[in-house]
Amino acid sequence: MGLLHALPLVLFAKCVLSSTVVPHESISNAPSGFRASGSPPPTQEIKLFIALVQSNITGLAKVVDAVSSPSSPSYGQYLTAAEVAQYVKPAAASVSTVMDWVTPNVASVKPFSPAGDILQVSLTVEQAEGLFNTKFSTYTRSADGQEMIRALNYSLPSTVQQHILHVHPIIAFTPPPQRTSKNTVYKRKAIPDRRQLAPCEDIVRPVCIQEFYGIPNTTISGSLTNSIGVQGYNSPGLGEYANNDDLATFLNEFRPDIAGNTFSVTLLNGAQNLQDNSGGLEGQIDIQYTVGVAGDVPTTYLLDGSNTDAATSYMDTINWLLTQEDPPTVFTTSYGNLETDLTQSAATSVCNGYMQLAAIGISMIFASGDGGAANNQQSQCTSFVPMFPPTCPYVTSVGGTFFQPPTAFSSSSGGFSNYFPVPTYQATDTSAYLESIGDENSGFYNPNGRGFPDVASEWEIFIVNAGGVTSVGGTSCASPIFASFIALVNDRLIVAGKPVLGFLNPLLYSTGKGGLDDVTVGESSGCGATSGWPATTGWDPVTGLGTPDFPGMIKALGI
Ligand SMILES: *[C@@H]1O[C@H](CO)[C@@H](O)[C@H](O)[C@H]1NC(C)=O
Numbered sequence: 287m288g289l290l291h292a293l294p295l296v297l298f299a300k301c302v303l304s305s306t307v308v309p310h311e312s313i314s315n316a317p318s319g320f321r322a323s324g325s326p327p328p329t330q331e332i333k334l335f336i337a338l339v340q341s342n343i344t345g346l347a348k349v350v351d352a353v354s355s356p357s358s359p360s361y362g363q364y365l366t367a368a369e370v371a372q373y374v375k376p377a378a379a380s381v382s383t384v385m386d387w388v389t390p391n392v393a394s395v396k397p398f399s400p401a402g403d404i405l406q407v408s409l410t411v412e413q414a415e416g417l418f419n420t421k422f423s424t425y426t427r428s429a430d431g432q433e434m435i436r437a438l439n440y441s442l443p444s445t446v447q448q449h450i451l452h453v454h455p456i457i458a459f460t461p462p463p464q465r466t467s468k469n470t471v472y473k474r475k476a477i478p479d480r481r482q483l484a485p486c487e488d489i490v491r492p493v494c495i496q497e498f499y500g501i502p503n504t505t506i507s508g509s510l511t512n513s514i515g516v517q518g519y520n521s522p523g524l525g526e527y528a529n530n531d532d533l534a535t536f537l538n539e540f541r542p543d544i545a546g547n548t549f550s551v552t553l554l555n556g557a558q559n560l561q562d563n564s565g566g567l568e569g570q571i572d573i574q575y576t577v578g579v580a581g582d583v584p585t586t587y588l589l590d591g592s593n594t595d596a597a598t599s600y601m602d603t604i605n606w607l608l609t610q611e612d613p614p615t616v617f618t619t620s621y622g623n624l625e626t627d628l629t630q631s632a633a634t635s636v637c638n639g640y641m642q643l644a645a646i647g648i649s650m651i652f653a654s655g656d657g658g659a660a661n662n663q664q665s666q667c668t669s670f671v672p673m674f675p676p677t678c679p680y681v682t683s684v685g686g687t688f689f690q691p692p693t694a695f696s697s698s699s700g701g702f703s704n705y706f707p708v709p710t711y712q713a714t715d716t717s718a719y720l721e722s723i724g725d726e727n728s729g730f731y732n733p734n735g736r737g738f739p740d741v742a743s744e745w746e747i748f749i750v751n752a753g754g755v756t757s758v759g760g761t762s763c764a765s766p767i768f769a770s771f772i773a774l775v776n777d778r779l780i781v782a783g784k785p786v787l788g789f790l791n792p793l794l795y796s797t798g799k800g801g802l803d804d805v806t807v808g809e810s811s812g813c814g815a816t817s818g819w820p821a822t823t824g825w826d827p828v829t830g831l832g833t834p835d836f837p838g839m840i841k842a843l844g845i
């Protein structure tokens with residue numbers, strides 16, 4: 287009896303083993319800072335994401351160009367999320383082939399993305415080693431002792447491989463999203479007399495931003511669907527939330543005309559909206575400079591409690607936005623990672639997610655980072671280090687500047703992607719810049735990569751934290767300010783009966799240049815003997831195309 291039952295199983299196993307297995311992805315070593323510390327228990331359960339081939343991603347890219355380019359006849363004619371799903375949902379044959387292969391070998395499998403192009407599987411280490419023909423190890427990150435179960439390579443059956451883009455995170459040692467802000471704290475726990483605050487040439491408050499960028503106090507459309515989303519991360523290492531009392535104090539002090547305005551909170555993955563004083567400054571900055579600058583635009587704080595790798599965290603937000611009935615029209619994120627923190631395949635998957643958000647008309651805005659051209663990688667000064675998501679061609683990234691005189695913030699991150707080629711909308715501008723600097727920094731960057739940041743704004747501001755006025759700095763201050771500018775432009779478009787701006791870059795690099803003030807002074811820091819990037823006339827990888835000019839943008843849009 288037992289023997290009879292066992293026989294077909296053995297034959298089946300042999301049959302699977304003899305089908306051709308093809309190497310799919312590999313790295314030669316774990317990244318520096320990790321060491322292999324043993325083998326994980328074979329019965330330990332792990333979670334993996336299988337990205338399937340999307341049915342028409344090149345078609346979706348064309349649609350995004352068409353709906354985002356001011357010269358196109360379909361400018362502003364955004365798709366619904368359901369229409370977008372048709373472009374990314376995998377072919378029926380991909381789904382059935384992959385499901386037939388994984389289902390008998392995993393504890394559970396379910397769609398992770400709304401279109402089903404990414405599957406989430408739970409399985410034991412032993413099952414994963416069989417499916418992916420690899421050997422897992424436990425790796426420990428020396429910086430914080432964090433353990434990850436990873437392998438250096440994996441293979442797929444030849445019959446399955448053509449349906450799969452990649453499996454994550456087998457070979458990806460990606461940390462969670464990181465705060466970009468330096469958050470230099472100058473003063474704490476004291477509300478100074480208003481007259482003692484430095485005037486606008488140094489550290490600024492909302493009235494300075496309104497004055498210098500010509501940003502109006504409040505909305506005039508009264509639209510409640512024109513909203514700003516703000517990303518927060520609340521994982522153990524990043525105990526962020528925005529304090530309601532501090533926002534109230536901030537508005538009383540700096541925006542008495544909108545005192546009493548608040549924001550809504552959405553909690554993902556077990557995030558906690560603690561209202562004590564244990565949080566970091568990021569949530570305070572991001573909420574105070576959206577609620578406090580985009581007067582009356584409804585603001586939603588999306589607080590994610592997961593402590594997983596950044597690629598999965600970014601996808602969580604993309605999936606959330608794709609499933610909202612009325613998603614925010616503008617979304618700001620002051621977190622980021624080194625581009626090399628993500629594998630190229632995972633970064634591409636996430637970036638294709640931002641392409642989907644572009645198609646439905648959301649402006650995704652990211653701080654460019656605070657590490658200068660080399661992102662503080664001083665010890666290995668052989669090449670500059672770009673930041674992701676800013677290098678994704680479907681997001682808008684924001685560098686830092688001072689107001690008076692308009693000068694680049696030297697820690698503003700910027701440069702050129704090693705993963706994403708230069709997109710058409712900026713190719714003329716990036717090549718003009720590279721021509722202007724000649725062979726400066728050559729060998730330190732990819733001259734054919736997507737250039738970032740796209741734009742810039744003020745980087746050093748006053749916030750209220752723990753009841754007192756505090757001065758903070760970084761591109762994480764610049765991103766919410768730029769997002770507020772766009773939300774108020776959207777308000778004026780709504781009044782004029784026009785669609786909101788959606789994915790900004792094709793506009794910003796063409797007719798929208800009139801809505802930005804070029805910053806031509808200053809430079810970013812480099813590493814070793816290199817001097818980073820100089821700001822120049824036109825686009826540069828420190829301040830992008832420049833800072834907000836609200837009246838100029840209204841004029842450029844013809845409203
Ligand atoms: C892919 O999308 C483009 C743009 O909408 C469309 O023209 C093309 O026919 C689509 N291709 C397929 C195979 O569906």
Ligand SMILES: *[C@@H]1O[C@H](CO)[C@@H](O)[C@H](O)[C@H]1NC(C)=O
Pocket residue numbers: 309312421437438439
């Ligand atoms: C896969 O990684 C293992 C170490 O885990 C190594 O021994 C093996 O040579 C690698 N195979 C390939 C094809 O890279």
Ligand SMILES: *[C@@H]1O[C@H](CO)[C@@H](O)[C@H](O)[C@H]1NC(C)=O
Pocket residue numbers: 492493496503540541542543
């Ligand atoms: C606009 O906001 C500033 C504060 O930033 C305030 O001083 C001014 O009174 C407001 N204007 C109106 C018309 O409410």
